Amino acid sequence: MTQPSIAKIAVFGDIMIDSYWIGSTNRISPESPVPVVNINHTENRLGGAANVALNISKMECPVTLSGLVGVDQHANELASLCQSNHIQTDFVTENGFATIMKLRVISRQQHIVRCDFEEAPNLKPALLSKITDSLKKIIDQNDLIVLSDYNKGFLSDPQALIQYARSQGKFVIIDPKGDDFSKYRGASLITPNTSEFEGVVGKCQDEATLFAKAEKLRKELDLDALLITRSEKGMTLFEKDKEPVTFSAKAQDVFDVTGAGDTVIAMLATQIAKGTPLPQACKIANVAASIVVGKMGASYVTQEELDYALGQSDRPHNLVLSKEALLHEVKRAKMNNETVVMTNGCFDILHRGHVKYLEEASKLGHHLIVALNSDASVKRIKGETRPIMDETSRATVLASLSSVAWVTLFDEETPESLIRAVLPDVLVKGSDYSVEQIAGADAVINNGGKVELIDFVDGYSTSKAIEKIISSSK
Structure with a gap:
């Protein structure tokens, strides 16, 4: 049977590099009353339309990105980041034009300053x-x-593009800017936020005024639909020949709204491309926005995060993460100068010795990761009769401990490749090991981290617990 083809999405727009310089602030400059930031981490991310493409790619949809870049290092970085994130590119290159870059200096989870490097293209x-x-x-x-x-x-x-795309039967979604939306006439859907919308139609003192002006604008621009994103008030969708629908905002601690609009339009695009009705696509985009505002800077939502937020995930616990989701959390923790601690084991039949060991390990930093051997991994190490408890049960119990921040599963006999990917600040193992025997210890040490050995509580082990269970059942 022929598999249905996956709908393909093209993203056109202003692309840029988002650069983050992050560090600690402990003093005021003697030269002027401004904070001195001691930079200890820098990172470049896809920004603008490129962040939209990234969000689409993370939903496993084929995506092509086109926009204007210069002949410079930032253009090369954009191309490299797109390639590593499976985004096909068709850049327009212009000599004499500098690729746009936004630099944000961040300390203690606060933006200190943003510097924009841009010029109008000729x-x-x-x-x-x-x-x-x-x-x-x-x-x-x-x-x-x-x-x-x-x-x-x-x-x-953009009129030539809109008219041509619609004539070919393509759905056109636009994230608009400016005080004149007439240039978007004939689009399928535009997604202004409240400020952008009021910049075009004037202030809306109440809900009734906003609804009336929204429907008037939709008709004037011959749009199939208009979606206004309204921050804490959620989103309101205005469709042709239908009553307006408001999607309430999901309660969420707002960490950073940078790129939230990118996530909304990307989620709408992927859902519509998959055949999801527009109201349901808006509902999903609303949930995705609530996730991304809890992250630092322009970011994206993973399918795992979205499934869990929608209540569709069979993940055993909200702290049991895939490798990709774990690395994302680790990156955020390190950007905030938080210490990441990591240990590993089978943890079959959790007992007092395990709990005490994990409590001691957690005291060595802000976040403790437990890398847990999968069922297949345990069988290879300990034989066909193990584990007694399956991986889902073991992961759920571990993630329920207050000392544990995140749990992740690995299939290999040792977590060395995972440790090399995470590069924790502190790697913890039982004192029955030497540092030389610990998988991944060299990578942690070479990265400036350390290895700590913790004593186990005497008299407690899984093997002894199993022996006691067997003997008592005879």
């Missing part, structure tokens, strides 16, 4: 015509089109 009519012809070819090869407008110049006149 897109002459001949080049604009060439770009439009190139983008039309990309439209032909894709099923859904996203225009991510950051008002930087690449989408200054």
Whole structure:
């Protein structure tokens, strides 16, 4: 039986590098009354329309990204980041134009300053015509089109793209900018936030005014739908010939709203591409936005995070993470100067010795990771009769301990490859090992971390517990 093809999405828009410089702040500059930030971590991420493409890619949808870049190192970094995240690129390159970069300095989880490196591109009519012809070819090869407008110049006149895409039966979603939305006339859906919407139609003093102006704008622009994102008030969808629908915001500690709009439009695109009705797609996008605002900087939502938030995951516990989700949490912890501790084991039939060991390990830092041998891994090490408790049960019990931050499973006999990926600040093992015997210890030490050996409580072991159970059942 032929498998159905996966719908393909094209993202056109203003692309940029988001650069983060993160460090500690302990004093005020003697030169002027500003904080001195001692930078200890730097990171470049995909920004603008590139972040939209990243969010789509993380939902495992084929995506092509096009936008304007210069002939410079930042363009090379964009290409490399896109390649590593399975994003196909068709960049427009312009000599004399510097790829846009936004630099954020962050300390104690607060933005200290943002520095923008950008200039308006000089897109002459001949080049604009060439770009439009190139983008039309990309439209032909894709099923859904996203225009991510950051008002930087690449989408200054999107009408030719909208009209061509609609004439080919393509769904066109636009994240708009500016005080004139007439340039988006004829789109399938636009997604302004409240501020952007009021910048076009004027202040809305109450719900009734907002609803009336929204429907008026939708009709004037000949849109199939208009979605207004309203922060703590959620989102409201206005569709042709249908009553407005409001999706309440999900309660969430807001850590950083950077890139939340990117996640919304990306989630809408992936859901619509999969055939999800628009109201349901908005509901899912609303949940995704509540996840991403809990992360630092422009970020993305994983399928695992989304499934769990929607109540569709069979994950045994909210602290039992896949390797990808774990690495994301570790990255955030390290950016906040939080110490990551890691240990591993089978933990079959959890007993007092295990609990005491994990409590001592957790005291060595802010977050304790337990790398847990999968059932297949335990069988290879201890034989076919083990484990007594399956991996889901063991993971759930471990994740329920207050001393444990995250649990993750591994299939190998040792967690060496996982340790090398995580590179914890502290690697913990029982004192019956020497440092030389501990898998991954060299990688941790070479990275500036340390290895700690902890004594077990005498008289407690899983083997003894099993022997006692067997003898008592005879």
